[in-house]
Amino acid sequence: MTAREGTGHAACHHGEILQGVFLDxxxxxxxxxxxxPLAGLGTRARFVRRPGTEDVTVVPADRTKALRAATYAMAECATLRQEPLCGGELRLTGSVPVGLGMxxxxxDVIAAVRAVADAFGARLAPDAVARLAVRAERASDPLMLDGRPRLFAQREGRVLEEFGAALPPAVVVxxxxxGGRPVDTLALPCPADDDADVTAYEHLRAQLRRAxxxxxxxxxxHVATESARRRQRVLPHAEFGTLTDIAGRVGAVGVQIAHSGNVAGLLFDPAAPDLRDRVARCARSLxxxxxxxxxxxxxSATAATRPPTHRTAHHPTPLEPPHGRAHRGSDRPTRPDTRRRTAHLPAL
Known part of the structure; x- marks a missing residue:
């Protein structure tokens, strides 16, 4: 049997709109x-099966979660295809900053699973990919699904509720x-949510359903702001008050913060007649x-009133298309100790 190659891709996200404890x-x-959802950034994986070998390797070498996912996917795909197990090499490239909650x-994990499946000529359903992802990293974001809004049980890999076809239209700054420092997710405390917390999260869930x-x-x-406010008990951000103050002054409809990282955004109603001015004032205030x-x-595409822009403090430049320069391996740290590296958000 000759070497067989497969490829896979997975997107990232811009943190959470809502996160908490809910009732199933x-x-x-x-x-x-x-x-x-955030289009344009993601991980690309390439997996080459090596018949006659047993070892499975990954490049960069620190992507141990993706390596575990690849080995689990190999076992599953080999069973599905009734083929013998063998070794292989997994290579990952991409531009998703590590540790910012994206x-x-x-x-990495989902792209790896998809690449392995492709190398076996197998098709894995999204729920199978979710199961393998949770097994590899204990909790997974719902990146194996499409971009429709869902309440996803990240530790079980299953959907608790589907809200609809798309999030409401909004522009996010x-x-x-x-300072863009990575957050060690595993070091975060596990909140002890009581009945009052569950009631509050269920109320936000109902509001998101209506939204x-x-x-x-x-x-x-409103849902994003209140969810971020409650999450300050777990991961407090010194800038939270500043964000909500700026949001009020420039007419944003809310504040969104990754619940396990440092990426954030101010949300605007795209129907606002002075949207361009509000967005510009927001950027200056930040x-x-x-x-x-x-x-x-x-x-959503209908929410945009102009092409999105990547900004530095003084030099806004057009974003590149989703399949352009975003996938650059140099943007990802190659060591497991992400806490010692400052992550940078690349242009899309």
């Missing part, structure tokens, strides 16, 4: 989240908190507060 269909408490490890049904960006912004702006994007 049987009334049991389950950790869950709703992510904010799903970098989930992107992205920024990086904490999606009515395509209401104002209600979407820069003046020492919060670096990153890029502006929309939750």
């Amino acid at each position: 269909e049987r009334g049991r408490r389950r950790a869950g989240l709703v992510t904010l 799903g970098s490890s989930s992107s 992205g920024c990086a908190l904490g 999606v049904a009515a395509a209401d960006p104002v209600l979407l912004g 820069d003046a507060a020492g919060i670096p702006t990153t890029y502006t994007f929309a939750t």
